[in-house]
Amino acid sequence: MIHDGNTKIIARLHKQFSPRGLNIYNPYFEETGLNAAFLLFYNPDPKPLVAGIKNLNISGAVTVGFETDAQFAKLVDEYDESSTVVKRVGFIKNITGKLRGYYQGGLGQLLSIESQTSIKNKDLVIVGAGNVVRSLLWEISLRKKMPKSVVVINRTPEKLKDFNNYEFVKQTGGLDLLSKLSGDVLVNATHLGVREPDTLFTGEIVDKFKIISDVTFEKEDSNLILLAKKFGKKYSTGRDMFTYQGLVVLETILDTKIDPKILKKHVISGLSEVVK
Numbered sequence: 001m002i003h004d005g006n007t008k009i010i011a012r013l014h015k016q017f018s019p020r021g022l023n024i025y026n027p028y029f030e031e032t033g034l035n036a037a038f039l040l041f042y043n044p045d046p047k048p049l050v051a052g053i054k055n056l057n058i059s060g061a062v063t064v065g066f067e068t069d070a071q072f073a074k075l076v077d078e079y080d081e082s083s084t085v086v087k088r089v090g091f092i093k094n095i096t097g098k099l100r101g102y103y104q105g106g107l108g109q110l111l112s113i114e115s116q117t118s119i120k121n122k123d124l125v126i127v128g129a130g131n132v133v134r135s136l137l138w139e140i141s142l143r144k145k146m147p148k149s150v151v152v153i154n155r156t157p158e159k160l161k162d163f164n165n166y167e168f169v170k171q172t173g174g175l176d177l178l179s180k181l182s183g184d185v186l187v188n189a190t191h192l193g194v195r196e197p198d199t200l201f202t203g204e205i206v207d208k209f210k211i212i213s214d215v216t217f218e219k220e221d222s223n224l225i226l227l228a229k230k231f232g233k234k235y236s237t238g239r240d241m242f243t244y245q246g247l248v249v250l251e252t253i254l255d256t257k258i259d260p261k262i263l264k265k266h267v268i269s270g271l272s273e274v275v276k
């Protein structure tokens, strides 16, 4: 690994200690010869962390635990629209002393879907209405080629109201709608998988779609992904999303292209060590 005066440092700022990322990004830099290092900085107080990023000229940081921290938000100088849309800061970039905040969830999920298919003229069904979905819809709206239709359903349908502002969102509703839907791509962007037991997705539902995309990253073979495999569907997993989120972070901070295949290999081996 090259470490010299030009080495770009990416920090993991975190409130609760976890080495996640350390054994993903550094092995990636090593394998690809990128002159960068990923380091952990733990402190529940955001002030010294943010001051450190500026004073030590660190290139950028992921902001785990500080995403919605009001004190942290005040220390960030400006926000990309990706961050403004979800009111969350997923990572920051140090642009000649000014810190700019971003959120990578929606683009990470969109790139994960696009690793299997273009969304142009496709019928998408998205389950969920949280940060990932809010951000995903905004990222879709930035694409030149629009899907034919997007249907968004959620356990709490009240949370879907403003999604109808997007022209491509043709329908919204509760989870009971799912059994009546079909399309090209089915996206799970909820806690259903590992954090919450999945009692929603069945073979009958999965079989009505061509491509399945999941966000569950704690294990790659979620119930949904196992069903996708069983029914011979194309699929992208939560670990693909994790990979593409990482790609968005690294490409933005380091201003260089990242190879998703190599990064995914390190996501798989790195996560297996820290996510049990």
Ligand SMILES: NC(=O)c1ccc[n+]([C@@H]2O[C@H](COP(=O)([O-])OP(=O)(O)OC[C@H]3O[C@@H](n4cnc5c(N)ncnc54)[C@H](OP(=O)(O)O)[C@@H]3O)[C@@H](O)[C@H]2O)c1
Pocket: 105, 127, 128, 129, 130, 131, 132, 133, 154, 155, 156, 159, 189, 190, 191, 192, 195, 196, 215, 216, 217, 237, 238, 239, 241, 242, 243, 245
């Ligand atoms: N693979 C990755 O790299 C990656 C990155 C980011 C996030 N994620 C995962 O993506 C998921 C969504 O993240 P987020 O930030 O959007 O979360 P969020 O804002 O908290 O939204 C959670 C969503 O899950 C739904 N949900 C939770 N429990 C449910 C249940 N028991 N049954 C049905 N729906 C349920 C919620 O429905 P209600 O609105 O009804 O509560 C809501 O739509 C999380 O599980 C997170 O771990 C993965």
